[in-house]
Amino acid sequence: MASIDSGGGDSGHKKGPGVKKAKKLSTRVDMTPMVDLGFLLITFFIFTATMESPTTMDLNVPKKTDDEKDETKVKQSGALTVMLGKDNNVYFYEGELAPDGSNFQSSSFKDIRAEIIRKKQEVIRTHNHDAKCEELKAKAKERGDKNWETADLDRDFLVVIKPTANATYKNTVDILDEMTINAVKRFAMVEISEAEKAFITATEGQ
Amino acid sequence: MPSVKIPRKSTDTDMTPFVDIAFLILSFFIMATKFKPDEPVKVETPKSVSADLLEENNALLITIDNESKVYININDVKDKAKASLKSVIDGIDKSRNLGLTDAEKMSFLQAPVIGVPFANLKGYLALTPEQQASLKQPGIPVLDSLNNELVWWVDEAKKAFAGTKLLYLIKGDNDSKYPAFEGVINALRKNEEFKYHLITSQEGAPEGTELYKLRNQ
Numbered sequence: 135m136a137s138i139d140s141g142g143g144d145s146g147h148k149k150g151p152g153v154k155k156a157k158k159l160s161t162r163v164d165m166t167p168m169v170d171l172g173f174l175l176i177t178f179f180i181f182t183a184t185m186e187s188p189t190t191m192d193l194n195v196p197k198k199t200d201d202e203k204d205e206t207k208v209k210q211s212g213a214l215t216v217m218l219g220k221d222n223n224v225y226f227y228e229g230e231l232a233p234d235g236s237n238f239q240s241s242s243f244k245d246i247r248a249e250i251i252r253k254k255q256e257v258i259r260t261h262n263h264d265a266k267c268e269e270l271k272a273k274a275k276e277r278g279d280k281n282w283e284t285a286d287l288d289r290d291f292l293v294v295i296k297p298t299a300n301a302t303y304k305n306t307v308d309i310l311d312e313m314t315i316n317a318v319k320r321f322a323m324v325e326i327s328e329a330e331k332a333f334i335t336a337t338e339g340q
Numbered sequence: 341m342p343s344v345k346i347p348r349k350s351t352d353t354d355m356t357p358f359v360d361i362a363f364l365i366l367s368f369f370i371m372a373t374k375f376k377p378d379e380p381v382k383v384e385t386p387k388s389v390s391a392d393l394l395e396e397n398n399a400l401l402i403t404i405d406n407e408s409k410v411y412i413n414i415n416d417v418k419d420k421a422k423a424s425l426k427s428v429i430d431g432i433d434k435s436r437n438l439g440l441t442d443a444e445k446m447s448f449l450q451a452p453v454i455g456v457p458f459a460n461l462k463g464y465l466a467l468t469p470e471q472q473a474s475l476k477q478p479g480i481p482v483l484d485s486l487n488n489e490l491v492w493w494v495d496e497a498k499k500a501f502a503g504t505k506l507l508y509l510i511k512g513d514n515d516s517k518y519p520a521f522e523g524v525i526n527a528l529r530k531n532e533e534f535k536y537h538l539i540t541s542q543e544g545a546p547e548g549t550e551l552y553k554l555r556n557q
Contacts, residue, residue, distance in 0.1 A: 165355030172362030176369060183373030190509070190537035191390040195525060197534065218518070247549070280557065299519050303404060303512035306521060307386040307540060314389055317550040 191310065195323070211260070212290030214253045216246065216309060217326060219334050220300030224309075228253060231329060238333045243308055250293065250316050257291040293321040298334060380452040380473070381405050383513045388540035389551060398424075399507040400497045402490070403453065406513040408520035409479025411455035412493050422449045424500040431496035438462050447472075455479045458489055482523030490527035498531055511539040 210229045217225040224246050227237045241249060267286035274285035293313060297306050306323075313321045381403050396415070403411040414425055429448040433440045436458050440448075444465040448454070455477035456464045464472065482490045497506065508528055512521055528536065545552040 164352075165359050168359050169355055169362055172359060172366055176362065176366050179366065179369040179373060183369060188385065188394045188539050189388065189390050189542045190392050190394050191388045191540050192392065193510075193536045193538055195529060195534050195536075197529070197532075247546075280554075297518040297522075299517065301518040302514060303516040303518065303521050304386040304514040306518055307388055307512070307538060310538075311388045311390075315545060315549045315551045317554065 191307065191314075193310065209290045209292075212257045213292045213294060214250065215294040215296060215330075216250075217330055217334060218295070218297040218301035218305045218309060219338055220298070221338075222302075222305060223338065225334060225337065231333075233329075235333045238337075240337060243305075246309075247312060247316065250312060250318065254288055254291050254316065254318070258287045261287050261290070288319065291318065291320065293318050295321060295323045296326040296330060297323070298326055298331065381411055381455070383511055384515075385511060385540050386514050387543035388538075389543055389545045390540060391542065392537075394509075394537075394539060395507065397507055398501055398504055399509045400494065401509045401511060402524050403455075404510070404512040404516040404520050404524065405479075406515040407479075408516045409455060409477070410482050410490060410520055410524060411453040411477065412480060412490070413453045414497060425449050427500040428493075428496045431499060432458075432461075432492060435492060435496070440465065453477075454493075457481050458492070482527060483519055485523075485526060488523060488527050488530070490524060491530050494527055494531045494533065498533070508533055508536045509539055510536050 213229055215227050215231070219225060222243055224241045224243055226239055226241055226246065226249060229237070231238065263286075266289070270286040270289055271282055274282035279285055295306075295309055297309075310321075312318075383403055383405055399415045401413045401415055403413065405411070414428060426445065426449065429440070429445050432438065433445070438458060438461060440462055444462060447465040447467075447469075450469060451465070451472060454461070454464075457478065457480060460478070464475070464477070467475065480489050480493070482488050494508075510521070510524060525536070528534075545555055
């Protein structure tokens with residue numbers, strides 16, 4: 135490891151008897167252990183450090199109303215209900231749940247995005263213009279929305295999120311995240327109904 | 341034939357620039373990073389595409405751990421005297437008739453997180469900080485809508501921070517169950533608070549989605 139002291143030694147001229155020759159030492163210090171130490175500390179810091187700072191996801195919930203006339207009426211045609219079951223299972227149906235459960239479908243977190251996008255496109259395709267559209271457009275323009283010209287197209291699109299007791303917090307955040315990812319403007323978290331629960335337990339086979 | 345003389349060279353390289361680089365990187369890491377803060381409750385937060393950074397303001401932090409137990413912690417950055425924390429515990433003491441002593445109230449100011457029902461609060465605060473740290477807290481009851489104790493905590497925190505902005509931070513673990521989260525939301529809703537911040541870790545927007553297009557416009 136240490137440098138080999140080549141040269142020096144007893145070569146060179148003699149200095150007469152009695153004169154001791156000072157031993158010539160190399161001034162070079164071996165740096166290898168220092169490099170080792172440096173990188174050891176670097177690895178230590180990489181492991182202990184938190185580089186990314188935590189972010190926050192904003193969640194706004196509506197006021198609880200017991201009064202039925204205060205509740206927001208939605209068009210059933212534009213509604214997509216997403217239910218979160220156990221073991222990361224996702225179920226959904228469009229519009230109203232058929233009594234026989236014929237429109238009740240199973241999905242997963244991977245596939246639900248495609249379903250949301252498909253439903254959104256469908257709502258946009260079947261959109262009918264009326265007086266409210268211009269109002270919405272004007273509002274979007276005021277807000278500084280870049281895509282204000284199309285802001286009215288998906289106004290009937292609503293995703294209803296219904297997590298069951300078996301859903302995890304991660305599932306809930308993931309589905310809320312999906313709303314941001316797919317630019318769903320209207321979504322609501324609603325308590326699951328007994329009929330829906332029954333279909334989920336039937337599917338999950340409890 | 342004259343032999344070609346190969347100059348004898350030392351085989352070891354000069355390590356000094358290498359050391360320079362190593363320590364440069366080292367100093368960068370020391371300066372650029374923060375140590376993981378000591379967390380009394382270990383929570384692994386889910387990922388989200390949200391890019392809003394966490395504000396370190398006055399906040400009521402509600403933590404849900406992986407066993408769906410709920411803890412609260414009040415962050416008060418500006419007020420070092422902890423006057424607002426004091427008024428929270430005074431209010432809880434009064435409204436719930438806990439009969440806390442001054443020493444127990446002081447203990448509340450030092451406690452990192454509170455995760456005990458009101459019935460056990462007096463006993464918990466009487467413990468030394470070491471005992472508190474080693475005790476497994478049962479969590480604040482939130483599941484029963486009639487006896488959601490978090491409602492009282494939020495109510496007192498709201499009163500103590502009246503006039504200033506108080507953020508409601510919810511930090512949930514990946515594996516915590518939805519009912520605990522719902523209980524937390526219900527407690528906040530009962531106090532007429534409808535805006536919350538869920539603490540998540542960052543994740544990029546998936547390619548090809550609307551959000552991705554919007555961000556890369």
